[in-house]
Amino acid sequence: MPYNVSRRLVLKTGAAAALLASTILSGPASAAPVTIRVALKDFLSTDPTAVAYVAQVEKAMAKRGHDIHIELVDLPSSGYADALGIMLLSRDIPDLIYFQGGDEKFASQGVLEDWRPYIEKTKYLKNALYPHNKARLDNYPYLLYVHPLRAWQPVVREDWLKKAGAKPPETTKAFAALLRTLHEHDFDNDGTKNTWGITAAGSLEELDGFLNPAFGIDATWLKDEEGAWVNSQISDEERDKLKYYHQLFKDGLLDPEYITLNWQTKEDKFYTGRAGVVSASNAENVVTYETKMRALHPDVSLTVLDPPLGPKGQGLAAVDVSKESRGWALSALSEHKQEVVALLDFMASPEGQFMERLGVPGIHYKKEGDQIKPLAALGSWESPFLVASNYDPPIELLPASAEKYIDNTQRYFLADNKFSYPPEYAAALDAATNVYNAFAYELVSGKANFDQWDDYVAQWKSSGGSQLTEYAKQVLK
Amino acid sequence: MSTISEHKKISQYGNVPNLVQDGLVERWVRSAKRWWPFYLMLAPGIIYFFVYHYMPIWEARIAFEQLRIIPPNVWVGLQHFAALASSPIFLQVLLNTVIISVMKLVFVFPVPIIVALLLNEVRTPGYRKIVQSVIYLPHYLSWVVIGGITIAVLSPTDGAVNDIISWMGFQPVPFMTDAGSIRWVVVFSEMWRSAGWDSLLYFAAIIGINPELYEAAEIDGAGRWQKIRHVTIPSIAPTIATLFILNVGLFFSTGLDQILNLTNPVIRSQIDIVDTYVYRIGLQTGQFELATAAGLLKGFVGMVLIVAAHLASKRLTGKGIW
Known part of the structure; x- marks a missing residue:
């Protein structure tokens, strides 16, 4: 009898303990946010504004059912591209990476994900792209930079x-x-x-x-x-x-x-x-x-x-549409790709764009009733993630000159036939460009005269230009 | 006395193998026991050099590999070295590096020695301290600042140097875009930045000279110049030789920061050195293997030069760095 009681007791206690353990273990695990590591230039965990911005994004994402924690990867502003490259080569690869060049090496090794299938499934992001984004994604699908065109x-x-x-x-x-x-x-x-x-x-x-x-x-x-x-x-x-x-x-x-x-x-x-x-x-x-x-x-x-x-x-x-020269890349090694895409999709939504354009309440703007009053800090605020093509901010954010700038980029958009060279052409490209830069200045400043044009052309070709031209013939057909 | 007693103490271990009893290990253990506080103080330095200077040597193998973010790397032998050599401008870059290095060795290296000798001749301590502080100051400025100052001072339209040249009745010289001038700009800006600071070592060596040597020279009737020539310079010759050999070892490291801040497209072909070339072709395009290959090549040439300079110095002056 004592044995039976004790066995029942053990069974009951065991069942209760198992239930408790499963509650303890499964409860917090399902509630734990998914950490997304983001590397972005000039957006650091030591910057209170960046931290406040991230907090409001996380809160808004949680409301949508995406419990994420954005971990900012701190990289120096000066020499950002070099520091990022070295970090990635040491196999420390964030989920979402902002490149400012040097991305091709990583794309060629399969470290960066093709954005297109992910964008296709989004609700907002796919409609936020500019025409030049689409052209560039077709040629090089590893970088995404949803911003108005850059042109001098x-x-x-x-x-x-x-x-x-x-x-x-x-x-x-x-x-x-x-x-x-x-x-x-x-x-x-x-x-x-x-x-x-x-x-x-x-x-x-x-x-x-x-x-x-x-x-x-x-x-x-x-x-x-x-x-x-x-x-x-x-x-x-x-x-x-x-x-x-x-x-x-x-x-x-x-x-x-x-x-x-x-x-x-x-x-x-x-x-x-x-x-x-x-x-x-x-x-x-x-x-x-x-x-x-x-x-x-x-x-x-x-x-x-x-x-x-x-x-x-x-x-x-x-405009060079061979690829984005800068922009976001999705790590192919990331275990949270869907969450990363959900983050960008949210940033492209009206609510996300409101945050992207206006920043943080109390820092960049304040609400007075229905009115939105911009604060001084808004002048130096730049959208960290993206500027959707299909969103109009609730207040005038840009002066007339900047609006005209954007209008002109759309009005005079012309796609270039420029293409990316394989790495082994880097030296030839560098040498030919050096010859052009030096001779162009000499001509403009009058140190050289235009009778020397043929000599310059010959020098450009012998310095690697011929090699580039041969490659161009293969690419352009 | 203490050494003998310690020896006796250790000799009591009659059954300890000879290696420990009399060999290197025994001496090391003895020395460690005796001098452990000093070894402890030395430890951070040793750890620093081991972690940041010796461990990376193993990683230099990527000069012979194609680096894969997802391992393993692929062995490609000398492919990156061949790529460097086959570049249409690499020979020009090598030549620029040699020319600028030689110019710096010939024109910049002696200046701190002269500065230190001159400082030693200043008899008013207060004035000497002011001069020292002023000439050390440029060392603390970054090349970004010095580059900006140099470009402004040499501006053909409103730079101070060209104002003086115009005032003397000559045509302004576009130093920063003139192929004939730019290497001299590199040499003189380096001189301005480093002469004061580099004179510190020589000045310290001069201060360490036994004053009796000067007194003896004075008794022999030596003037200032003769004291410099026959006492000061011979006394600091070992320091000069050591620093010269170390400078030769850095022959191919002619100053990435400096060139990046002084260059422009017009004169790049004149001052494009191995470091700037590797920065553009290797680091900016993410070809770290190529950059490592160039770094390894530089290191190898530097090592050969430093050994050659050491042997030459030993033979000529009896002094070297070992």
Whole structure:
């Protein structure tokens, strides 16, 4: 009897213990959030704003049934791409990775997931893409960067444009005339006529951005008279464009020190009145120019100029659609791919986009009744994940100049035929590009003359250009 | 006295094998017991060098492999070295590295020695301290700052140097875009940054010279110049030889940061060195194997140079680094 009692007791106790154990073990396990590791530049766990933003995203995701914890991977802002590459090579691979170049090596080894099947199944993300996103995903499906197009466009102070008495220039001649007026007048009233018409940071790529089509350069690879593929760097169209630049340089309209400037020194020249026109690379860039300009000159607004019409056309430089140059990658080794996609899908939804555009309540904006009041910090807020093409924010977030910038990128969108080279072409590409950069400056500055063009073409070809052209023939057919 | 007593103490272990009794191990154990606080203080340094300088040597094998994120790596032999050598501009890059390194050895290396000799001649301690502080200062500036200062000072339109050149009636010189000038810009900016700081070692060596040598020289009627020539310079010759040999070992490391901050597309072909080339082709494109191959090549050449310089120095001056 004692034995039976004791056995029953043991059985009951055992059953109760098993039930308790299963409750303890299964309860918390099902409630534990899924941790998604995210590597993003300038978005660190040490930044209180980033932490607050992540907390509100996690909360909103939980409401939708996705209990996730976003773990920010801290990488240095300076040298981000290098640090990220080294981290990945040490096999520490976050679930969601923001690349700023150097992604191809990882894609080629199967470490990055093809986005397309995942996007196809989303509710919001698939409709948030821009046309250039779709083209780039078709060519290279491992990076996703849902933001308006980036393209160089000229920006000028609105008050100076009025003082110049000029309408926004419509042709390359009128553009040069505007630069001349800016150069020959003392619009900043500092007592000296020390304003260059236009400047750039380190190369003429910024001018190419809105002048290439004017001279017939509407792709990286053009066809010559015999129908053969020729790189635009050695084309007749390029020579004509460089002649135009040379004339600007000779007339003192193009800053002679552009080649040694960096981004900060270029901006400084613009804000301090030593340069009349600079180029902006994206809409946020226009906002930054305007904010900084107003810090120095409170009443000044900026105007984005249309690309001028030239002898062979008008538009913005053709857009590379071979792949995204930066953007999000999904780790193929991630155990939480569906949750990562759910996160991006949420960020593309109206609720997610509200957060992406307006930031954190109390930091970037505040609500007064139904009204949304932007706070000062909103000026420096950038959407961390994506800017959906189909979402209109509840308040005006961009100045007119930035809106025009975005309109122009859509209006003048032209797909380039540029393609990615295999790694073994890196040295040839580097060498040929160096030859072009050096000779272009020598021509523009007058150190070399245009009679030397054929010598330059021969040097470009022997420095790796011929190898690139042969490969282009295979790719472009 | 203590050594003898310790020896006796250890000799009591009559049945201990000879290796322990009289060999290296015995001496090491004895030494460790006696000097353990010093070994303890040395430990962080040893651990640092082991972890950051010796363990990575094993990882340098990726120079011979194709790196796979998902293991295993694939052995490719000398493929990356061949890729480096076959580059259309690698020879030019090597040549630039050699030219800039030689220029720095010839023109930059002697300057800290001269600075230290001059500092030693300053008789007012307060003034000497001020001079030392001022000339050490550039060492603490990053190349980003120095690059910005250099470009601004040498600007052909409003730079101080060209203002002086124009004031003297000459045409401004575009130093930063002139193929003939840019290597000198590299050499002089390096000199400005490092001369003061590098003089510290020589100055310390000078301070350590026995004052009786100077007194004896004075009694013999030696003037300032003769004291420098016959006392100071010979006394710091071992320091000069050691630093020269170490500098030769760094022959192929001519300054990635410096070149990156001074370069532009026009003069890149003149100052593109192995480090900048590898940074562009290797690191920026994620070809870490190629970058490692170049690093290994640099390390090998550096080691050969340092051994050669050591042997040459031994033969010529009787002094080396070992």
